[in-house]
Amino acid sequence: MIDLRSDTITKPTEDMRKAAYEAEVGDDVYGEDPSVNRLEEAAAEMLGKEAALFVTSGTQGNQIAILTHCQPGNEIILEADSHIFYYESGAASAFAGVQTRTIKGKRGAMDPEEVMYALRGEDQHYPETGLICLENTHNRAGGAVLPIKNIMKIYNIGKEHHIPVHIDGARLFNAAAALDKPAGELAQYCDTVQVCLSKGLGAPVGSILAGSKEFISSARKWRKRLGGGLRQAGILAAPGLYALTQMQERLSEDHENALFLAGKLSEISGLRIENQVDTNIIVADVKGLNMDSVQFVERLKHEGVLSGTFGHSSVRFVTHYDVSRKEIEKAILAIQRAAG
Numbered sequence: 040m041i042d043l044r045s046d047t048i049t050k051p052t053e054d055m056r057k058a059a060y061e062a063e064v065g066d067d068v069y070g071e072d073p074s075v076n077r078l079e080e081a082a083a084e085m086l087g088k089e090a091a092l093f094v095t096s097g098t099q100g101n102q103i104a105i106l107t108h109c110q111p112g113n114e115i116i117l118e119a120d121s122h123i124f125y126y127e128s129g130a131a132s133a134f135a136g137v138q139t140r141t142i143k144g145k146r147g148a149m150d151p152e153e154v155m156y157a158l159r160g161e162d163q164h165y166p167e168t169g170l171i172c173l174e175n176t177h178n179r180a181g182g183a184v185l186p187i188k189n190i191m192k193i194y195n196i197g198k199e200h201h202i203p204v205h206i207d208g209a210r211l212f213n214a215a216a217a218l219d220k221p222a223g224e225l226a227q228y229c230d231t232v233q234v235c236l237s238k239g240l241g242a243p244v245g246s247i248l249a250g251s252k253e254f255i256s257s258a259r260k261w262r263k264r265l266g267g268g269l270r271q272a273g274i275l276a277a278p279g280l281y282a283l284t285q286m287q288e289r290l291s292e293d294h295e296n297a298l299f300l301a302g303k304l305s306e307i308s309g310l311r312i313e314n315q316v317d318t319n320i321i322v323a324d325v326k327g328l329n330m331d332s333v334q335f336v337e338r339l340k341h342e343g344v345l346s347g348t349f350g351h352s353s354v355r356f357v358t359h360y361d362v363s364r365k366e367i368e369k370a371i372l373a374i375q376r377a378a379g
């Protein structure tokens with residue numbers, strides 16, 4: 040089976056397993072796990088922030104950010120198709136008690152002016168705006184990279200109005216690879232950023248939440264409240280550090296594979312590629328095949344390829360470390376058969 044459902048399915052490499060096996064550990068709730076401390080220091084430095092926190096998942100990192108930045112009754116501004124709004128099971132309202140104000144973006148990027156007009160004033164009828172969230176790369180926009188200028192403009196608007204900006208950077212390293220810029224440069228226009236170690240970088244578990252020292256010390260308490268204070272977590276942090284330092288450079292291979300795959304899929308009659316392929320995500324519309332996405336995904340599974348439904352007639356393919364160019368070539372043949 041060739042698994043193109045997500046880059047979350049990547050399995051730890053031999054070196055990561057070795058790093059986990061050999062990890063020096065301690066009790067991280069006491070702040071005594073050297074492997075976790077090393078990972079947090081390296082990640083903070085890489086992202087250009089004062090401090091960082093190792094969290095269990097991207098969802099937990101985003102939710103801790105919202106909980107730390109906001110008060111119940113606040114409103115958060117985020118893109119209409121963002122992961123926090125679309126895929127986090129309503130966690131922002133369930134845990135932080137905030138309401139969401141969505142803005143439809145273009146290729147995942149919200150118009151800074153619209154963000155500015157969405158900020159709430161002093162009127163007693165209004166909730167207070169507590170946070171602006173961006174997503175880079177933007178998953179549902181097909182792995183689109185946000186223009187740095189767009190991020191900068193929104194950050195400056197936030198600053199002017201004393202509203203913090205959080206970046207859901209689950210795939211920030213993909214954006215960095217696509218722009219050929221260090222991740223820290225992309226994270227400079229935000230107060231806090233969450234990056235996943237367990238997607239394209241291939242670590243088995245975990246994300247990083249980075250920000251100011253003060254922010255991270257409150258975030259640490261929220262992580263504890265949520266049951267995310269782990270003990271000998273160095274077993275997870277050591278492969279995470281390996282992923283962070285050794286796996287970034289190869290992300291462009293995934294992007295090249297995605298472009299190659301998209302090019303071949305666009306030649307299949309009845310299949311339409313919906314997104315501009317910036318990184319490792321391809322979204323294909325299967326309407327022209329007289330099938331819906333569930334039917335197509337099922338048919339493709341019988342041909343030996345796993346993909347994901349992404350809407351009524353949209354199917355998502357994600358390239359990653361565990362799928363080689365050879366397997367991409369095999370996948371193309373399987374997709375041709377499923378479409379035929």
Ligand code: TLP
Nearest residue numbers: 045047096097098099122126178207209
């Ligand atoms: N995305 C997953 C699914 O949840 C949809 C995927 O397969 O793409 N932010 C973004 C932008 C994400 O894409 C994801 C995961 C997360 C946050 C959450 O990360 P985890 O799965 O670690 O909680």
